[in-house]
Amino acid sequence: MQVYNDTNNRLSKKALSALKSKGIIGSSVFFYDELSSTFDKIRELPQKDGLTVVCAKQTNGVGRLGRSWESTLGGVYFSFVIKNIPPAFEMQFITTVCALGVCRALSKYVPCHIKWPNDIVVNGKKICGILTKCYAPSDVAGALYVGVGINANNNFSSSLPYASSIKAVSGSEVNENALLLDVLNSIDDVLYSLSAEDVLNEYRQKCINIGKEVSLVYEREEIQGVCLNILKDGSMEVLSQAKKLIVNSGEVSVKGIYS
Numbered sequence: 001m002q003v004y005n006d007t008n009n010r011l012s013k014k015a016l017s018a019l020k021s022k023g024i025i026g027s028s029v030f031f032y033d034e035l036s037s038t039f040d041k042i043r044e045l046p047q048k049d050g051l052t053v054v055c056a057k058q059t060n061g062v063g064r065l066g067r068s069w070e071s072t073l074g075g076v077y078f079s080f081v082i083k084n085i086p087p088a089f090e091m092q093f094i095t096t097v098c099a100l101g102v103c104r105a106l107s108k109y110v111p112c113h114i115k116w117p118n119d120i121v122v123n124g125k126k127i128c129g130i131l132t133k134c135y136a137p138s139d140v141a142g143a144l145y146v147g148v149g150i151n152a153n154n155n156f157s158s159s160l161p162y163a164s165s166i167k168a169v170s171g172s173e174v175n176e177n178a179l180l181l182d183v184l185n186s187i188d189d190v191l192y193s194l195s196a197e198d199v200l201n202e203y204r205q206k207c208i209n210i211g212k213e214v215s216l217v218y219e220r221e222e223i224q225g226v227c228l229n230i231l232k233d234g235s236m237e238v239l240s241q242a243k244k245l246i247v248n249s250g251e252v253s254v255k256g257i258y259s
């Protein structure tokens, strides 16, 4: 399987060391050719805000809801640490904040949107996923770890019909090192410069769920409804059988978008 036409587009230690992030996120970047998961490695390193671990391939990438995350060559897989939550945000809102940061950056490459809570999608296919983990304080002094998997130059087989990549959408390869820097800088901008109200307003504009028919599991029952809004804490308000429900997590399929 051919992944690259131009090998300069690959993530590499040399290329990354020449790039400097402009803020806290990505202020120290550790690159590895292969890891089980960036979440495993980041916990072994000295913890500080913005510490970032990136790799070209994961052998045990983890996704939301206990799924695995396909992490073949051509993707950009990274995790970063937030030790001090910016005072503008509640902890449970951080994934929403990061989803906006990632979507802003990827919009420079392809016309993307956010599928609640934190998938980045183009033309109904997923090009990026975000997962936030919080380890217990006794473990590594109470930090939040945000993991981002971007399908940059990946080639997907038909076994993943709802996945796509920036290369597949735009028709050309992207430089993964520059892409990583763009995303880190954009997350930094949103995390340290915006208010919660600004984030919510822009998130709502980019979110494809609002006003659409959705299906989801709510209190162990499969329900259908219409997404009314995304609320201040990042939860989703759904109108189903004349009742307003608040959904905090889980898998939501949106009519017309991959499900």
Ligand code: BTN
Pocket (backbone or CB within 6 Å): 036, 037, 038, 039, 058, 060, 061, 062, 063, 064, 065, 067, 069, 077, 078, 079, 119, 128, 129, 130, 131, 147, 148, 149, 150
């Ligand atoms: C999702 O299921 O949508 C979230 C996927 C998150 C994948 C990223 S890749 C970098 C980091 N390390 C992992 O093992 N998972 C996250």
